[in-house]
Amino acid sequence: MKDLQKSELKAKLMQGNEACAEGALVAGCRFFAGYPITPASEIAEHLSVRLPQMDGTFIQMEDEIASMGAVIGASLAGVKAMTATSGPGFSLMQENLGFACMAEVPCVVVDVMRGGPSTGLPTNPAQGDVMQARWGTHGDHPIIALCPSSALECFSLTVKAFNFSEKYRTPVILLMDEVVAHMREKMVLPDAGEVEVIDRVKPSVPPEWYLPYEDTSFGVPPMGIFGEGYRYHVTGLVHDIRGFPTLRQDEIEPFLLRLFRKISTHFDDLQLVESFHTEDAELVIVAYGCVARSAHRAMVEARARGMKVGLMKLITLWPFPRRFVEPLTRAHKTLLVPEMNMGQVSREVKRVNQGMTPVLTLNKVDGTLITPQEILKEIKEKR
Amino acid sequence: MNEDRPLIYKYLRHDKKFPHVWCGGCGIGIMLGSLIRAIDHIGYTKDEVVLVSGIGCSGRLPVYVDFNTLHTTHGRALTFATGVKLAKPELQVIVIMGDGDATAIGGNHFIHAARRNLDLTAIIVNNSIYGMTGGQYSPTTPYGQRATTAVYGSVEHSFNISQLAVCAGAVFAARGTVYHVRQLDGLIEKALLKRGFSLVEVISQCHTHYGRLNKLGNQIEMMKGQRDSAVPVEKAKRMSQEEMEGKFEVGILVDREAPNYLEEYAKVQQRAKEALSLRVSKEEKEESDRREASDRN
Numbered sequence: 001m002k003d004l005q006k007s008e009l010k011a012k013l014m015q016g017n018e019a020c021a022e023g024a025l026v027a028g029c030r031f032f033a034g035y036p037i038t039p040a041s042e043i044a045e046h047l048s049v050r051l052p053q054m055d056g057t058f059i060q061m062e063d064e065i066a067s068m069g070a071v072i073g074a075s076l077a078g079v080k081a082m083t084a085t086s087g088p089g090f091s092l093m094q095e096n097l098g099f100a101c102m103a104e105v106p107c108v109v110v111d112v113m114r115g116g117p118s119t120g121l122p123t124n125p126a127q128g129d130v131m132q133a134r135w136g137t138h139g140d141h142p143i144i145a146l147c148p149s150s151a152l153e154c155f156s157l158t159v160k161a162f163n164f165s166e167k168y169r170t171p172v173i174l175l176m177d178e179v180v181a182h183m184r185e186k187m188v189l190p191d192a193g194e195v196e197v198i199d200r201v202k203p204s205v206p207p208e209w210y211l212p213y214e215d216t217s218f219g220v221p222p223m224g225i226f227g228e229g230y231r232y233h234v235t236g237l238v239h240d241i242r243g244f245p246t247l248r249q250d251e252i253e254p255f256l257l258r259l260f261r262k263i264s265t266h267f268d269d270l271q272l273v274e275s276f277h278t279e280d281a282e283l284v285i286v287a288y289g290c291v292a293r294s295a296h297r298a299m300v301e302a303r304a305r306g307m308k309v310g311l312m313k314l315i316t317l318w319p320f321p322r323r324f325v326e327p328l329t330r331a332h333k334t335l336l337v338p339e340m341n342m343g344q345v346s347r348e349v350k351r352v353n354q355g356m357t358p359v360l361t362l363n364k365v366d367g368t369l370i371t372p373q374e375i376l377k378e379i380k381e382k383r
Numbered sequence: 384m385n386e387d388r389p390l391i392y393k394y395l396r397h398d399k400k401f402p403h404v405w406c407g408g409c410g411i412g413i414m415l416g417s418l419i420r421a422i423d424h425i426g427y428t429k430d431e432v433v434l435v436s437g438i439g440c441s442g443r444l445p446v447y448v449d450f451n452t453l454h455t456t457h458g459r460a461l462t463f464a465t466g467v468k469l470a471k472p473e474l475q476v477i478v479i480m481g482d483g484d485a486t487a488i489g490g491n492h493f494i495h496a497a498r499r500n501l502d503l504t505a506i507i508v509n510n511s512i513y514g515m516t517g518g519q520y521s522p523t524t525p526y527g528q529r530a531t532t533a534v535y536g537s538v539e540h541s542f543n544i545s546q547l548a549v550c551a552g553a554v555f556a557a558r559g560t561v562y563h564v565r566q567l568d569g570l571i572e573k574a575l576l577k578r579g580f581s582l583v584e585v586i587s588q589c590h591t592h593y594g595r596l597n598k599l600g601n602q603i604e605m606m607k608g609q610r611d612s613a614v615p616v617e618k619a620k621r622m623s624q625e626e627m628e629g630k631f632e633v634g635i636l637v638d639r640e641a642p643n644y645l646e647e648y649a650k651v652q653q654r655a656k657e658a659l660s661l662r663v664s665k666e667e668k669e670e671s672d673r674r675e676a677s678d679r680n
Binding site for chain 2: 031033049052053055057059061062063065066067068069070071072073074075076077078079081095096099226227228229231232233234235236237242244245
């Protein structure tokens with residue numbers, strides 16, 4: 001009872017965007033560069049207040065291209081850095097996002113999805129950037145993208161995003177949507193100390209021995225920081241283990257393959273889902289972001305009516321959590337993928353499913369949230 | 384030449400990345416010499432210097448020098464440099480760009496970096512053309528001149544890079560040439576020592592493309608052209624517009640004081656902390672008042 005009172009005292013009514021900003025601070029973020037855009041601006045506004053209180057830096061750049069460049073620069077100088085935007089700005093960030101992939105610079109990019117394409121629907125929710133998060137920057141590259149479905153998850157997954165970016169030396173995308181970003185929910189934030197925070201591994205060898213892009217057993221080389229004695233070259237060109245541009249076939253492919261391997265050998269760590277009643281379910285809803293909330297409600301109501309329905313909430317969208325979806329198809333469960341786009345994740349589900357079980361889709365692109373009733377109706381009709 | 388030899392061993396990655404990619408007779412190497420002499424004269428340690436570049440012939444420069452080096456995307460060098468400087472103000476951040484890099488694709492970043500007045504030094508090698516991609520016209524290709532994408536002559540008017548920086552708010556802007564190399568040494572050193580955003584525009588030759596397409600001769604003839612067209616700033620003030628036709632000013636165009644970003648942002652941090660401590664003490668007072676009230680009850 002006493003504990004409850006304590007947590008009640010600490011409880012806050014918080015918006016997803018604010019929770020994301022607070023999560024970044026707890027994760028150790030001390031640099032933010034951004035450009036105003038609906039519906040992500042509250043993250044910048046909140047951090048413009050909070051960062052200078054903690055000797056951190058907030059800067060509003062001239063555009064999103066510049067924001068992403070500044071974030072990479074700050075990270076190379078040893079400060080955890082983040083930017084936040086929405087679809088149009090996310091498009092502009094793709095150029096330097098690719099640089100961060102290539103040069104293996106840890107950073108977090110928040111994309112609060114709104115209706116698209118182009119200027120689209122600035123104030124309406126959508127989930128149309130799933131594939132942009134995966135393939136938005138040119139060239140073959142791996143990426144990590146996480147997707148919160150509540151204000152509290154905006155906090156916890158921002159921390160997670162920073163931890164993944166530091167651990168794997170890669171940009172991590174937090175794919176929020178307008179609903180979770182603006183929804184206010186009651187939450188009790190953990191104390192600083194209660195949250196696991198991972199920092200990048202720095203080189204321990206003498207500077208003259210340091211090979212900045214040398215393979216390791218983990219697949220991620222230790223990261224030298226500008227000004228700390230490890231002078232090395234950082235470039236967006238394909239580079240050798242010393243960091244210098246190379247055109248040698250025996251250096252190009254091993255480097256690019258390592259970029260993939262450092263992600264693909266750690267799927268266990270990276271792929272996160274949350275399952276509800278999937279064991280006995282005949283139909284499993286596969287959902288993410290704000291739609292996972294509607295899906296949960298639909299599942300509860302369906303089960304109350306005696307229908308065996310389960311839910312798999314995807315938290316990691318990229319790398320796609322195949323090892324969780326595949327067992328559902330092997331168990332011959334019907335899958336239903338409701339999403340606020342024309343089928344960006346359902347195509348992934350079908351790829352994993354390979355025609356083994358029916359994959360139903362429920363797509364909505366009218367600028368409004370998919371409701372529990374709409375999902376329930378789909379379940380009833382198709383069952 | 385001999386006096387430079389110790390500098391070559393000290394500052395170049397001489398055992399790693401040579402030979403370089405530049406054409407024989409390119410001005411970028413001359414500018415690099417000036418930069419290294421200026422850094423050596425000031426006495427910066429190699430660990431505290433961060434050299435940032437964009438894309439193009441000039442973009443390749445950081446590979447060859449033993450500093451913290453960062454070869455970024457096309458036109459974006461100043462944005463990366465902004466992040467580095469803000470994250471670690473004790474670093475000396477120098478940005479090397481070309482004319483197309485800095486004023487076409489990076490034009491917006493350039494004027495905003497000058498306006499923001501963060502303590503960065505930008506060196507723009509202006510050879511009036513895109514060299515690496517094969518001689519296309521750039522924002523500084525003069526009207527009527529030829530390029531591989533302007534074989535009938537360019538119909539666009541060129542930017543005056545230094546004046547652009549002055550108008551955008553740079554506290555230091557200077558123009559030099561790779562012909563006037565001793566002057567260039569001094570200009571770069573002054574720019575490095577200046578607090579705030581400083582620019583040195585370095586007029587250089589691309590005999591491979593610009594010189595060949597416009598029949599300006601080889602690198603030596605093009606450098607003689609720099610000698611003949613350069614007019615010291617003081618002298619230019621006394622010359623009429625007609626007399627200055629086809630010529631350009633060299634020297635310091637502006638050297639002024641303005642609040643720099645880091646000092647200004649330190650004030651923001653101070654204000655933020657004061658606001659926070661005020662709020663915390665107010666909340667603590669409310670909390671104790673509440674406790675007192677409940678004790679009385």
